[in-house]
Amino acid sequence: MGAAPQLTRNKFRVAGGEPFATVVAFLRKQLALAPGDALFCYILAAFAPPPAARLEDLARAYDADGELVVHYALSSAFG
Numbered sequence: 001m002g003a004a005p006q007l008t009r010n011k012f013r014v015a016g017g018e019p020f021a022t023v024v025a026f027l028r029k030q031l032a033l034a035p036g037d038a039l040f041c042y043i044l045a046a047f048a049p050p051p052a053a054r055l056e057d058l059a060r061a062y063d064a065d066g067e068l069v070v071h072y073a074l075s076s077a078f079g
Contacts, residue, residue: 003073003074003075004031004039004072004073004074005031007027007030007031011067012026014026014055015055016054016055016056016059017054017055017056018054018055019051019052019053019054019055020041020049020050020051020052020053020054020055020058021051021052022055023041023055023070024039024041024051027039027041027070027072031072037074038074038075038076039072039073039074040072040073040074040075040076041070041071041072042070042071042072042073043058043062043068043069043070043071044062044064044069044071045069045071055068
C-alpha cells in the first residue's frame with residue numbers, strides 16, 4: 001500500500017500478548033525508516049488499531065485464515 005517498499009519475507013510471528021505498537025516498531029526497523037519518517041499500519045487494509053491494542057485481541061476479532069493481516073504504507077491510505 002502507499003508506495004511502501006516490500007519486505008523480503010511477508011510472514012512473521014509475534015507473541016499475542018504484545019501490543020500492536022510492537023508490530024509498528026518491527027516494521028519501522030525492517031524498512032530502515034528514520035524516526036521522523038511516516039508509517040501507517042492497517043488491519044485487513046481497513047483500519048488502524050490503537051498502538052496499545054493486544055495482538056491476540058486483534059487476531060481473535062480480525063484473523064484471516066488463522067493470520068492477522070497487517071498492511072503498511074508510507075502515506076495515509078485513508079482520509
